[in-house]
Amino acid sequence: MMQRTHVLAALLSAVLVAGGAQAQIMDTPASHAVIMDHETGTILFSKHGDEPMIPASMTKMMTAFLVFELIDRGEISLTDQFTVSEDAWRRGGFPSGTSTMGLAPGDTPTVEELLHGVIIMSGNDACIVLAEGISGSEEAFARRMTTLAHELGMTSADFKNATGLEDVGHVVSAEDLAKMAKLTIDKYPQYYDWYDMPSYTWREYTQANRNPILSIEGVDGLKTGHLEVSGYGLTASAVRDGVRRTIVINGLDSMAARAREGERMMRMAFQSYDLKVVTPESVELPEVQVWLGEQRAVPVSLADKMTIAGHKAALEKARTEIVLDNALQAPIRAGDTLGKLVVTIDGQPPVEAPIVAEASVKKLGFFGRAVEGLSQLIGGSDG
Structure with a gap:
């Protein structure tokens, strides 16, 4: 099952915000x-x-x-x-x-x-x-x-x-x-x-x-x-x-x-239409939680640039989220593909780009895994 992590709306503001907030999505009498x-x-x-x-x-x-x-x-x-x-x-x-x-x-x-x-x-x-x-x-x-x-x-x-x-x-x-x-x-x-x-x-x-x-x-x-x-x-x-x-x-x-x-x-x-190229250097993504790792989270980044285009009014309302292939479990190596960044713009197919780990995360030892498992058990008992 895919794990979904929602990204704050402000995450891509630096690259998505454009003028024309009052613009209406265009139509045409052409067939x-x-x-x-x-x-x-x-x-x-x-x-x-x-x-x-x-x-x-x-x-x-x-x-x-x-x-x-x-x-x-x-x-x-x-x-x-x-x-x-x-x-x-x-x-x-x-x-x-x-x-x-x-x-x-x-x-x-x-x-x-x-x-x-x-x-x-x-x-x-x-x-x-x-x-x-x-x-x-x-x-x-x-x-x-x-x-x-x-x-x-x-x-x-x-x-x-x-x-x-x-x-x-x-x-x-x-x-x-x-x-x-x-x-x-x-x-x-x-x-x-x-x-x-x-x-x-x-x-x-x-x-x-x-x-x-x-x-x-x-x-x-x-x-x-x-x-x-x-x-x-x-x-x-x-x-x-x-x-x-x-x-x-x-x-x-x-x-x-x-x-x-x-x-x-x-x-x-x-x-009325704009196109933005989002590069790995232009956007900072939140860390992603890791299960059974020596660190509880790993920093991630875009693997490559992504092109986002559409009506300026729709771009301003773009929704972004990180979608992980699975719940992440150590070990993780730097450069591993962990999932994708998905940008959803009204009236258009979602735009996707892979995300990768920026650092390696080693797997916990036996004692550490036991403690982690116990903490998850205790935490999971809360109503």
Whole structure:
């Protein structure tokens, strides 16, 4: 049976206390939403964030990332040219009535030009041309997208196409889209810069970047999405004072609502949410009682740092306790893992980190154990 020792609320005050005591825990009209701290990958806020959803054109982040990977592996290059098929033109060009790069049958854009068409113009034709040129068909390319996503830990992903156009079973979670953004930023900064371009022109056709909050402080990407069945969505990332946060929203009912909620969520990501790293040196834990030892208690400390994140109002009310694996009995060696420190924050899974003994405790001799046993017997008789 686990032994639980409650830690005073003030124990972590030095690392948990943050401003905004009157703040309310946030909600959003979006059907799916996530706020992620970029450096740690910690999810600060989630509304159905782990549920597969229809991503619409936010799919194109994965389309582009797979192309980045293939360039990195040497399978293709930015200067390779692919020919625009009539199918790509009909399903993704001007005849489709959907987001387009404005390609025409027989055009031979380079991979770099097509990537600009995907990232900035949200061109469905550009996606299809890349898919056909690389894998022979869009379906084969989508299978590679899914395989790569799973390899990267995005297990909710099931891509049926490269465009994000409506297709049965084409889904990914908001949390996995946030991971996709993080991977893009971390692994391919030279290409991520393209997400910040205000517009792109293919021949005579110019399309402005569709990200509605690109002019907001620190925002430098990523991608919008919209289908009738999914509503309006946005994955966006920003840096302020050296801290990067990423938001994903989906299911809004208009472009205006997406712009408003995107701006509000990004503001909240920096103003209302916080992340604290608790190190072994920054927190002093109470001693833990030891049974049958030459000392009755042993000092303990965190074995490693722990990251605690969430809404500032919730962090202020965080509850902490030490949970021991068992009632401690000597002998104990310095460095032994004795249990864990558990931090509970409303609305979030508990955060845990192992605790270790800071000193050794020898076992009592025979006479000492007898005296200890007698004292426990006497003490145990009290009502």
